[in-house]
Amino acid sequence: MTRFSILTRSTALAFCLPGTAALADLTGADVWSDWKDYMTSAGYEVTASTATSGETLTVSDLNMSMQFAEDEAEGAASISMGTLRFVEQGDGSVSIELPAQTSIDVTMTPETGEVATFSIDFDQTDPVMSATGEPGNLTYDYTASASTLAMSGLTVNGVPVPADIAKVSIAMSDLAYTVKTTVGDMRTIAQDMSVAGVSYDVAFTEPEGEGTFKLVGAMQGIAMDGNGALPLDSDPQDMNAMLSSGLDFDGTFTSTGGNYELSFSGPDGSGTANSTSEGGEISIAMDTNGLSYGIQQRNVDYNMLITEFPLPLSISAAQIGTTLMMPLQKSPDPQDFGLEVLLSDFTMSDMIWGLFDPSGQLPRDPASLLVDLSGQAKVLFNFLDPTQAAILEETGATPGELNALTLNALELDAAGAKLTGEGSFTFDNSDLVTFDGMPRPLGGINLNLVGGNGLLDKLVGMGLVPEDQAMGARMMMGLFAVPGDAPDTLNSRIEVNPEGHVLANGQRIR
Template structure:
């Protein structure tokens, strides 16, 4: 998915907006604003522009951006681009069939990572309409592809058999509106089918990897706000000024196959999903990142596996919300994981439960956390993060934490829970250096004793061990109204007491 986002982002760069001039757009207005927009995002723009009739030709067009903290450079060469006025107030953009992109980067150890890629298009049509303060790019293409041609890691060149992403039947729209020094952007794109393949050999270890995949349909939507006069390559400063980016990718019928070999070892497999989404957002309020796959299927085989492994999930998802900017006020954060409707093959079950004593119903594991906390540093500011490493200090503190949902449903037993705690940053003695918590969590277990009995029968748990487990359950839980049902309320008081169902433990 990261290669798809890179490809679609590269396509968006080719659809830059214009914001100056009169009601009918001119090629020069488009070109001038193109430069302004790229420069505001940290690119140095080069190119020789010459007007001839209704056509503005830009020769040797190149865009370069230095990566902060001596991280290297990214360069896109577009060669010759033509902007053609149509006489109806619109401008047609004519791009070359191929455009090379070079990345000369440095890793954390200072070693060079040089990557050369090529963006190619077939049948691309692009038209700019609107007025100087609100422009729209409408485009379509038979195919847009990105291919890696060279990769050097350190002093060794990586042998690349194939490394490409291809998007066919592409259509999209890119709009911007400038108001009071802020550029509001919305965009949408569809493509499909989308295919990708990667094949490379590790120059040091000699391992070989092959990855191939397709998606029947992909759609990308997003919006954002860019603040004029702020270099977007300085992400911390841009966020403080109001930079905001939100995007969502949806796909249908995704399938990936892979094969990895290293000397005599080999592992291969496939994974697929009926549909999925990936969401990303960044703004002054922090980072938002979430994804979900539906109808997920996995299959794997290899030298070290006694038989092929297969599994399915009705859904597989995650969500992350976190602040990234220093703030005296508490900021919201959240983390959620969801493995829903998990099933595995009878071959795997037979390894430890040949008699099918355990229920083989679909299993679910779900955790949903949220809270508020403070950051003492800007996490996207390299200088502040470097100072944090030297100072050996914690980056922030947690003010509150809530367990919104805990669900573990498998093998005939189900554990659920919810609760919330606040933390006293001034009390670091009651709990051995940890800010003192206050709050409670409620837990409910159904079918726990039945599962324990089956584990004893299968030989996974000894009788004496099971007795200890039941004694602990008697201390921390109490029987509820249902059969084989236990509940427990764990509470931490303001005075620092720890209670289990009202009984003091600390």
Template sequence: MRHWTGRSAGALTALLLGTTAVQADVTAAEVWQGLTDYYGDLGQTVTTGSSAMDGDTLVVTDAVFASETPEGGTKATVAEIRLKELGDGRVEVTMSEEIPVAITAKPATGEAVDMAMKITQSGLAMVVSGQATDMTFDFTADTIGIRTEQTEVEGDTVPMTLDATLTGNAGNYRIVTEGARNVTSTMTADKLDFAVSGKDPKAETDFSASGSLAGLSGTSTATMPDAVDFADMGAALQAGLAMEGTFDYTSGGYVIDGKDGADTVSIQSTGGAGALKFAMSRDGLSYGGTGKAAQIAIQASALPIPVDLSVAETAFDMKMPVSKSEEAQPFGLLVKLIDFEVSEGIWAMFDPTTQLPRDPATLIVDLSGAAKVLFDIFDLHEPAAPDASPGEIESLDINEVKLSAVGAELTGSGAMTFDNSAPVPQPRGMVDLQLVGGNGLIDKLVAMGFVPEDQAAGAKMMMGLFAVPSGEDTLTSKIEFKEDGGVYANGQRIQ
């Protein structure tokens, strides 16, 4: 089932879709051979009912693209593909408007699932140009969609539906097969509409979700060595498999409704521009995303009042090494939640007299560093022992830490290296911290009855041990980790 994911399923509807600029000749037979070789490299088998020239057109019938693993498999059937030689070195490709897809999942643990789906397209226009070892597939399509026809779990039909449609599509794929197979692609779409629903009559639960994204665009690149086996991702990465991609949209939103017995929930969300990115190779794995101007409204029978949330910007980015190496490799983590706000009704529940500032909250964590990986993360042949450490951290940079809310703000930065010769890694370096408005916040929490006075006094005493005043309700602290193994706060040893 793993071979029929976004890249493979999208490629079947788009690679069989595609005009270009390479000044060379390509024949219908070469285009078809290039496609079958491509899917073969993805671990799929391609069979046909018939394949023959009809004048200037290669007609392929009952083309089946299938893959199978111990955990399941997929099979897509295209009733007819027509590859017409245009007489100028290019080939026009047309195909059936509906492509049945069968997906079977047979996990070692859990329930077996059989799903029947259809990939659809309308208004498809595609031309292939180039040469046998360097072909470009340029395409436009009014719509490209996918929908479920039937879903069975352990042989029982499950009332679940999925329907997604891309409108106003355009893009291209370029496949170069000199040496390793290199694939680059671009795509744009005016809009993506989706709807999904499901129901469990026995548990009296059901849900539905629908939404859309507008102004979509994306790019991707992939390098696939000869005879790469996607079922063994560790070996494939070490052999040179590499892929990366980006996906952007200008706005979006969704609605979710759910029911569990007598309990109900409804969620509505709208948002501005967003982006996703992904990269994987033997040099590392990274993924992340950003979003702007999101607003969420929640109504639930379990909540006494509606909940409205908004956030100006969100971001997540992670980078980690995946290959065993004697040298330290970079890693990183970024989390951002900028100007997060909740509705006044929520504030009024615990602060009716408005003692706490209603300032938007912000959270930023930005870390980077270097670490050794002691085994290949994706190696299926030599998995690490259950109690084995996955790696050794050599350095950690705290580029930025920031938490601001209810009138207080904590910020920090620092850098450390680690001595891994001891049973527990020993840090060396320092961290600078600053807290603004901390004492004022504690006093307000005491006045509101949230914090007892003795606990507040204890908290202020602890802050006094680790920090020094540096302005009006401002505390700073320099935490040092020294060669002697000691931990110092503002020059005073605390451990």
């Protein structure tokens, strides 16, 4: 996780650290201490003045600042929250009175390029926040009828940029956020959030007027839940050390629908695009076993029109998704990895089909693709250690060793043909000679092709594939495959035996 992602995660908690039924009497000082300790452990430097009057603890001139790095840029952020009041309610809970507006001042300094500064204004409507529990075991509840985030005061190399040149605004409605945090050997956090709707408006214009970009969109039915464990004493800037100390988090973000409209123009052309979907999901998890990430969208429609292309592009899919799992830390033992890509019921408009199949020879049924891979690899350096990453980049050393690879599923169904497959290989990294520098594999893969010859005939008839190339393709299929029981079906098993021989359906080809 980069420093900027820590900034956004902990900033969200700072805005709306949110209670449920009281467990014991709780003081404003208890809540303020917990809040401050969390923000400090997340990498912020916290400054404020405090005063107590009766049942109220007032925190004034509250400022939280941090330095962060993002790839080839570094920067700083400062959050000015003004005045907070922690009011003891007499029932064991504490009400937290939030300011209506909070300002975040950001400076981005790239290694090359222009230095940018800007502010993000965060406004809340009807914010209600409370804390319950006991020191070391607190629950925060937060609600607001609306909130907005807007960029202001942008400067580039010290020169102010007019508001009509650069615009970023986000509006949210009906927010509800609950966080339960427990402090022991680690700080554990469990959180749930819901937002009825989000709308966003982003626009940029080249100062010389040569290019424009505009993005307007919305999402509905947003929900997020997550759990995590944070080390108490690790440096937030050293993610590798935090993982070694027990950093562990997972979260899921879902929505019930969304849409956007995009337009752009410039010296090289212009265009428009729009998209709608019926929602989706993003999931992410990180611990000592590695990083897992997944994204899916349902019932997606996408349309685009650009000056360089003569026709509008219209595509849709019932589901689009990808999942990635990878290890992050060096280990003497092989670690699991995985990748899955899914495209379900993909269709194109007849106008696009007409570009290469005007006579309609190819079936235009929805196409689907599934690739599901898993395996094991030995990681030879820590991915999140910038020092080791720099050494790797300078020396060109091998980052890891592939030990095993499994094709759990391959399914490609398009244009009247269907290809399926599965298989697995192990790899001997002590033998880099047999296969010219690649670890020697051992194992096999099974493939099945239905309708391949029929598709090839149609491509020849359409003029997309020359007859001599089609003949060469058929000869290759004859070499690597054998006919199946059904018409126009080919089966193939490609394997590598312990001697390093490559076999196709039992016949040695290498």
